[in-house]
Amino acid sequence: MRLTLVLPTYNEAENLPRLIPAVLALPLDLRVLVVDDNSPDGTGQVAEALKQTYPGRVDVLHRAEKQGLGTAYLAGFRYALNQGAEGVIQMDADFSHPIEMLPSMAALLSDGEADMVLGSRYVPGGAVDERWAAWRKGLSAFGNVYARAILRVPIRDVTGGYRLWHSRALRAMPLHRVRSNGYVFQVEMAYLAHKLGLRVIEVPIYFRERQWGRSKMSFRIQVEAAIGVWRLLFRYRDL
Numbered sequence: 583m584r585l586t587l588v589l590p591t592y593n594e595a596e597n598l599p600r601l602i603p604a605v606l607a608l609p610l611d612l613r614v615l616v617v618d619d620n621s622p623d624g625t626g627q628v629a630e631a632l633k634q635t636y637p638g639r640v641d642v643l644h645r646a647e648k649q650g651l652g653t654a655y656l657a658g659f660r661y662a663l664n665q666g667a668e669g670v671i672q673m674d675a676d677f678s679h680p681i682e683m684l685p686s687m688a689a690l691l692s693d694g695e696a697d698m699v700l701g702s703r704y705v706p707g708g709a710v711d712e713r714w715a716a717w718r719k720g721l722s723a724f725g726n727v728y729a730r731a732i733l734r735v736p737i738r739d740v741t742g743g744y745r746l747w748h749s750r751a752l753r754a755m756p757l758h759r760v761r762s763n764g765y766v767f768q769v770e771m772a773y774l775a776h777k778l779g780l781r782v783i784e785v786p787i788y789f790r791e792r793q794w795g796r797s798k799m800s801f802r803i804q805v806e807a808a809i810g811v812w813r814l815l816f817r818y819r820d821l
């Protein structure tokens with residue numbers, strides 16, 4: 583299966599030179615597409631250098647300014663689908679998502695068992711970093727229960743950002759209607775997948791705190807996300 587890994591980056595110059603060689607070494611037919619928003623730390627140039635090192639396997643989309651995770655993924659999805667990818671992967675560029683899980687997750691996709699495979703923190707066997715502060719653990723768990731209850735989605739980790747999409751499933755999604763950008767982007771995509779009757783399989787992952795670079799997480803970001811969930815309920819009442 584021809585896979586494209588879409589990696590949105592904002593200030594990941596320390597992570598990228600470690601992450602890209604590691605994913606390209608996996609036993610997969612994999613290309614990487616970095617979507618960088620003109621990171622002040624020079625991630626865009628780091629990505630260009632990696633593109634030279636791995637000709638044909640790494641590509642870079644440069645955007646002029648920070649425009650958010652959601653639009654970065656949407657741009658990356660379109661690009662990957664146009665390039666003929668059969669599967670498209672979403673993953674954070676900060677090593678939070680265990681890359682060693684990729685081959686088994688990809689196998690579920692290519693076997694035709696799933697339209698989307700989700701690396702999940704909230705199924706048995708999954709967990710978040712034990713170094714997370716209690717408030718962050720609580721907020722993340724609550725955010726999931728909250729979004730699931732409002733939207734009635736049977737996915738345990740609706741905010742999880744580690745996903746493998748079958749291209750056919752991604753093409754079936756009304757991507758032009760997707761408006762959310764932060765954490766709600768993940769919820770919106772999961773909600774749509776459920777509404778369209780796509781088969782989602784959750785596999786347990788351990789979500790590790792970023793090893794390098796600074797955290798951008800805040801209480802405010804999560805409260806904004808909580809409000810954004812309600813908008814989805816109205817936006818897709820026709821589906």
Ligand SMILES: Nc1nc2c(ncn2[C@@H]2O[C@H](COP(=O)(O)OP(=O)(O)OP(=O)(O)O)[C@@H](O)[C@H]2O)c(=O)[nH]1
Pocket residue numbers: 589590591592593594617618619648649650651654673674675676678792796797798799
């Ligand atoms: N292109 C692009 N990438 C982004 C943007 N915001 C975040 N990212 C990337 O999206 C991924 C997830 O964002 P993170 O900042 O790690 O979010 P998080 O894991 O909730 O928070 P921390 O890891 O604690 O900072 C990372 O690879 C970021 O570099 C953005 O506006 N544009």
Ligand SMILES: [Mg+2]
Pocket residue numbers: 674676678792
């Ligand atoms: Mg992170």
